[in-house]
Amino acid sequence: MSAIKVYIPGDSAAVSVGADDVALEISRLARASNLEIEIIRNGTRGALWLEPLVEVQVGADRIGYGPVQVADIAGLFQTQFLTGGAHPLSIGKVSELPWLAGQDRITFKRVGIVDPLSISDYQALGGWVGLQRALTMSGEQIVAEVTESGLRGRGGAGFPAGIKWKTVLETQDETKYICCNADEGDSGTYADRILIEGDPFTLIEGMAIAAIAVGAQQGFVYIRSEYPAAVAKLSAAILLAREFGVLGKSVLGSTYAFDIKIRVGGGSYVCGEETAMLESIEGKRGVVRSKPPLPAIAGLFGKPTVINNVLTLASVPAVLADGATSYKSRGVGRSLGTQIFQLAGNVKQGGIVETGFGISLGELITSYGGGSLSGKPIKAVQIGGPLGAYFAPKNFDLAMDYESLLTAGGMLGHGGIVIFDTSVDLAVQAKFAMEFCAIESCGKCTPCRLGSTRGAETIQKIIDGEEFEPNKRLLLDLCEVMTDGSLCAMGGLTPMPVMSAMINFPEDFENRAEVMK
Amino acid sequence: MTHSSWSLGAAMAVLEPLRAEPGPVLMALQAIQREFGFVPDEAVALIATTFNVSRADVHGVLTFYHDLRTTPALENEIKICVAEACQAVGSRVLEKALKATYKEEVCDAFCFGNCALGPAVMVNGKLIGRATLAKVAEEIK
Ligand SMILES: Cc1cc2nc3c(=O)[nH]c(=O)nc-3n(C[C@H](O)[C@H](O)[C@H](O)COP(=O)(O)O)c2cc1C
Ligand code: SF4
Ligand code: FES
Numbered sequence: 001m002s003a004i005k006v007y008i009p010g011d012s013a014a015v016s017v018g019a020d021d022v023a024l025e026i027s028r029l030a031r032a033s034n035l036e037i038e039i040i041r042n043g044t045r046g047a048l049w050l051e052p053l054v055e056v057q058v059g060a061d062r063i064g065y066g067p068v069q070v071a072d073i074a075g076l077f078q079t080q081f082l083t084g085g086a087h088p089l090s091i092g093k094v095s096e097l098p099w100l101a102g103q104d105r106i107t108f109k110r111v112g113i114v115d116p117l118s119i120s121d122y123q124a125l126g127g128w129v130g131l132q133r134a135l136t137m138s139g140e141q142i143v144a145e146v147t148e149s150g151l152r153g154r155g156g157a158g159f160p161a162g163i164k165w166k167t168v169l170e171t172q173d174e175t176k177y178i179c180c181n182a183d184e185g186d187s188g189t190y191a192d193r194i195l196i197e198g199d200p201f202t203l204i205e206g207m208a209i210a211a212i213a214v215g216a217q218q219g220f221v222y223i224r225s226e227y228p229a230a231v232a233k234l235s236a237a238i239l240l241a242r243e244f245g246v247l248g249k250s251v252l253g254s255t256y257a258f259d260i261k262i263r264v265g266g267g268s269y270v271c272g273e274e275t276a277m278l279e280s281i282e283g284k285r286g287v288v289r290s291k292p293p294l295p296a297i298a299g300l301f302g303k304p305t306v307i308n309n310v311l312t313l314a315s316v317p318a319v320l321a322d323g324a325t326s327y328k329s330r331g332v333g334r335s336l337g338t339q340i341f342q343l344a345g346n347v348k349q350g351g352i353v354e355t356g357f358g359i360s361l362g363e364l365i366t367s368y369g370g371g372s373l374s375g376k377p378i379k380a381v382q383i384g385g386p387l388g389a390y391f392a393p394k395n396f397d398l399a400m401d402y403e404s405l406l407t408a409g410g411m412l413g414h415g416g417i418v419i420f421d422t423s424v425d426l427a428v429q430a431k432f433a434m435e436f437c438a439i440e441s442c443g444k445c446t447p448c449r450l451g452s453t454r455g456a457e458t459i460q461k462i463i464d465g466e467e468f469e470p471n472k473r474l475l476l477d478l479c480e481v482m483t484d485g486s487l488c489a490m491g492g493l494t495p496m497p498v499m500s501a502m503i504n505f506p507e508d509f510e511n512r513a514e515v516m517k
Numbered sequence: 518m519t520h521s522s523w524s525l526g527a528a529m530a531v532l533e534p535l536r537a538e539p540g541p542v543l544m545a546l547q548a549i550q551r552e553f554g555f556v557p558d559e560a561v562a563l564i565a566t567t568f569n570v571s572r573a574d575v576h577g578v579l580t581f582y583h584d585l586r587t588t589p590a591l592e593n594e595i596k597i598c599v600a601e602a603c604q605a606v607g608s609r610v611l612e613k614a615l616k617a618t619y620k621e622e623v624c625d626a627f628c629f630g631n632c633a634l635g636p637a638v639m640v641n642g643k644l645i646g647r648a649t650l651a652k653v654a655e656e657i658k
Contacts, residue, residue: 013631016646048633187600190630225547225584226629228642266543266582269627283540284574285581301539343633345605350633373606382601418602418632429601436600436627 003038004082005057009112010041011197012229013190018069019052025073026054035082043198045112046352047099055094058084064094099349099368104330106338107315108191108354111198117236119244122201128246130320134209135254139169142213146316149324150336155181155272155309156384156413156489158402161316164306167296168214171304176216178207179281179300179307182223182230183265183272186385188344188416191352192310196223196230199314200237201246204260206313208251209320210306211258219260220300222277225267235262269386269440273488274307276442287442288488309414311340332358335401343369345418346378362396365419376421380505382429384413386436387493389500390426409500411493426505427512431459433497441490447482448491454478455498465513472502472509520554520590527552528560532567541568542578546585554590593657595623596639597648602632611636614650619657 008014008023023039030037044051053066054076063084065076072089079085091097105111114121122128134142147162168176180203184192196203207219223231238260241247249257263281265271271280275289278300299305315337319327328336335357341364343350348370365371365381372378382390389410391398398408405412420429437452458475462468479495486492502509521527531548535541542564549560556579565572579585597603597612615623615638631637634646640656 012629012644013634013646016631016637016644017634051634184630185628187628188602188632189628190632193630226626226639263544264547265584266547267584267626268582280543281540283542283544283578285577287581344602345632345635347633386601416602416632418605420605424605429604432601432604440627 003036005040006037006082007040007042007055007057007062008052009044010116011044011051011194012227013048013194014044014051014053015229017051017067021070022052022054022068022073025070029073029077030082033077037082040115042114043111043116044194045094045100046108046194046354047097047349048351049349050091053091053094054081056082056084061093062095064091064097065089066091099351102367103354104338104356105354106318106327106330107202107311107340108195108199108352109318110202111195111352114199116198116200116233117240119201119240122199126321127201127317128205128252130317131205131208131246131252133320134212135252135256139213139215142209142320143169145324146213146319149319149327150331150334151312151315151319151327152335152402153309154311154315154340154414156186156411158412161308161312164296164308165210165214167294168216168304168306171297173304175218175301175303176214177300177303177305178210178214178216178219179278179305180207180219180221180310180313181272181274181277181307182221182227182310183277184224184227184310184414185269185272186388186414186416188382188418189342189385189414190344191340191342191415193227193230194352195310195314196227197233200234201241202314202317203234203310204237204241204246206316207260208246208258209316210308210313212251212256214304214306216306217257217259219258220263220281221260222263222265222271222281224265231262231264238262269436270442270488270490273442273490276488277307278305285442287444288490290487311414330356332356332399332401333403335403339400339412339415341400342416343419344416346372346374346421347419348373357401358399360396361391361398361400361417364400364417365396369419372419372421374421374423376423378419379422379424380420380426380429382418382420382497383416384411385416386433387411387489387496388413388416389496390429390504391500392504395504409496409503411496426501426508427459427463430498430501431456431463433494434459437490437494445485445487445491447485448487448494451478451482451491452494455482455494459498462509463512468510468512475502521552523553523557523559525559525563528563529567532564536567542570542575543582546575546579546582550585555586555588558587591622593619593622594639594641595619595653595657596626597623598627598629598631598635598637599625600628600632602628603635603637606635608636611638611648611650615653618650
């Protein structure tokens with residue numbers, strides 16, 4: 001009999017709650033009982049509340065157990081989990097878990113299923129098909145397909161990917177670059193990390209397609225230093241892709257050359273802003289550049305540069321493989337395709353939910369999230385990272401797409417949804433938004449650099465119950481100056497969490513002196 | 518994380534492979550910090566001459582990035598995430614407790630991408646999810 005395949009995620013999130021120890025103990029007990037097993041360290045399926053989620057291959061199915069702690073393992077062996085035996089931690093066939101089965105996994109279709117560094121796994125699930133098709137097309141045709149798919153930037157601004165690529169394609173230069181933004185600084189977001197750790201070849205394939213489309217030879221991936229495991233996985237994947245012939249002098253035997261280098265960040269949030277990122281890749285201070293010129297015309301080292309988020313680039317292989325029509329059959333209005341939502345904070349069932357745009361906020365939080373972790377009622381959710389708006393449960397019917405969120409005074413950002421229970425104080429959150437801006441500002445504009453500090457002080461006065469009306473007026477003025485007078489969205493959008501907190505949770509700001517009495 | 522003490526030879530060896538890289542200053546500072554645990558004054562001058570940039574430029578980069586430090590690393594490095602998703606599950610309370618116990622070995626961080634399993638703490642490079650004082654204690658040297 002061949003070895004039984006046991007999948008234990010090697011993803012950082014799973015490891016942070018004990019997956020390495022679980023793998024060691026399972027392999028120890030298997031050896032002790034002379035059972036032949038093969039442990040595969042897959043990525044996470046994204047159902048993070050089930051981590052460590054151990055899966056056993058039984059026939060054509062994978063039977064899951066989770067969350068498994070070391071203390072559970074002897075019991076799992078007793079109940080014959082290696083043949084799919086019943087156990088209180090069993091979730092049955094993983095693919096039939098309603099939480100996963102209800103999703104529409106396009107970008108994340110291989111994540112959690114494959115061995116992240118196995119090229120044969122990658123190919124078995126459709127890997128390189130998009131790239132092979134791209135190699136039969138002209139740059140213009142590839143760009144047209146991406147434009148037609150409706151794919152928009154997943155990093156925050158939601159700019160149509162195809163239009164950006166078109167500018168780079170049409171800008172004449174011998175040297176062009178593809179820069180992947182893997183800075184993922186937004187609190188409540190982790191999809192870039194999980195994709196890179198769980199299916200790095202998809203990102204490599206997406207970057208190669210972008211390179212062929214616009215005529216670039218060199219790619220850079222800018223990964224934040226907080227993600228050491230992602231850096232390691234992607235480095236290993238790049239070496240394998242070179243060996244396999246996807247990267248290097250000839251992409252899959254074609255006349256195109258393309259290779260990728262990794263650059264690691266320095267612990268600075270603003271370096272996620274695309275021009276600050278370019279400065280940082282050039283080894284300089286991460287100070288935001290003025291536009292124009294657009295990076296698409298004069299970007300990295302002054303050359304035409306495609307800058308896209310990890311999820312944008314990782315969606316491209318599916319767009320090319322299955323065609324624009326298939327991709328844009330998902331979603332609503334001008335928000336086409338799937339969005340990778342990330343449930344975070346005080347949530348019972350946190351994780352990755354990939355589904356067509358337009359799902360309601362309430363469905364994400366209640367059906368997928370299962371409510372708060374603490375069991376207390378949910379009071380607030382922040383959508384779109386530290387620059388995103390705070391909403392209340394009364395907004396749960398909000399449709400999750402770019403336009404609906406904008407209309408509601410928010411933004412989708414990178415798709416993170418942070419959930420807070422009734423213990424949260426929105427005035428404290430508003431103050432944190434200002435403090436964060438003060439810490440992370442690149443320093444170029446006064447409203448952002450100094451306004452944020454003034455803002456935090458003013459909110460502190462409100463928290464302390466000092467005269468409300470004049471401080472509120474001062475804060476509103478400051479927010480207006482920051483919105484209008486900042487070069488980038490760091491200073492320009494910090495007012496969004498502040499204002500939305502005041503509008504949606506006025507009770508946390510008004511009459512604090514009375515409340516404190 | 519064991520670091521060597523400063524030596525010009527070791528520093529030059531660390532920088533040598535970066536000569537071929539475009540825009541090497543940040544990478545150079547990171548490499549120096551990996552080797553020595555921090556960026557000593559001597560390294561700033563060495564990076565400036567090695568890559569033909571001004572000392573002011575190197576210094577500018579050094580002071581911009583939160584990761585880079587100019588004083589020797591402490592025995593333990595405990596980074597607690599105090600960004601929103603971890604705040605929502607009590608990271609501020611844990612932060613206070615950690616700082617009371619481990620003092621200046623504790624510093625704030627903003628997100629480790631483990632926001633569904635917070636509070637997140639990184640101890641000497643190891644990420645801990647659903648962190649507690651007890652879980653952190655197990656990783657302390
Ligand atoms: C302060 C700030 C931080 C940002 N951080 C990120 C980030 O971490 N990752 C990202 O992809 N985009 C980030 N962005 C957005 C980028 O500037 C840019 O729009 C994006 O990388 C473009 O890729 P996309 O079109 O594929 O989304 C940030 C923007 C600002 C203003
Ligand atoms: S808004 Fe802030 S972060 Fe953006 S360029 Fe101005 S000072 Fe820098
Ligand atoms: S907010 Fe703490 S890990 Fe992301």
